[in-house]
Amino acid sequence: MRQFIVLLALFYVCEGVTFGQLCNGNPDNEMRTSDIWGYGHYGARREDGTHTGVDIVCEDGSVVYAPFDVTLVRGLIIYLNKPERDPVNNGLMMRGEGLCVKLFYIEPDKTTGTVLKGERIGKMMRMQSVWPGMTSHVHVQLCDKSDPTSYF
Numbered sequence: 363m364r365q366f367i368v369l370l371a372l373f374y375v376c377e378g379v380t381f382g383q384l385c386n387g388n389p390d391n392e393m394r395t396s397d398i399w400g401y402g403h404y405g406a407r408r409e410d411g412t413h414t415g416v417d418i419v420c421e422d423g424s425v426v427y428a429p430f431d432v433t434l435v436r437g438l439i440i441y442l443n444k445p446e447r448d449p450v451n452n453g454l455m456m457r458g459e460g461l462c463v464k465l466f467y468i469e470p471d472k473t474t475g476t477v478l479k480g481e482r483i484g485k486m487m488r489m490q491s492v493w494p495g496m497t498s499h500v501h502v503q504l505c506d507k508s509d510p511t512s513y514f
């Protein structure tokens with residue numbers, strides 16, 4: 363039974379889930395490349411280790427959409443004891459298509475229930491007020507911290 367479930371999971375992954383448009387104004391899910399604060403790709407160097415997600419360009423205040431049919435799991439608080447980061451300190455955890463995904467820096471409309479691909483899930487937070495000059499972006503991270511790049 364367990365092997366069957368693993369096979370089924372592999373099938374889902376190999377089927378090639380592709381994320382739909384994540385952010386209004388960025389129809390191709392363009393990735394943050396480099397800016398004065400760093401790089402947006404998976405594995406980029408960070409002051410506290412490596413970057414375990416990919417950054418998808420999204421202007422502050424933009425509407426954010428469900429990248430596939432999702433079940434919302436819960437809201438996220440990203441940083442503890444860093445009040446200066448309050449304007450970007452929310453996110454959303456979701457499951458669907460065999461994946462578990464965390465999106466950072468969005469103010470969720472709601473934190474439970476189901477949402478169809480392309481439907482609104484929230485709004486991009488005020489990144490420029492915390493990191494001026496950074497390419498504002500939604501951080502997309504798989505719950506197991508593996509590389510999500512191939513889903514874009």
Ligand code: ZN
Nearest residue numbers: 415416417501
């Ligand atoms: Zn990131």
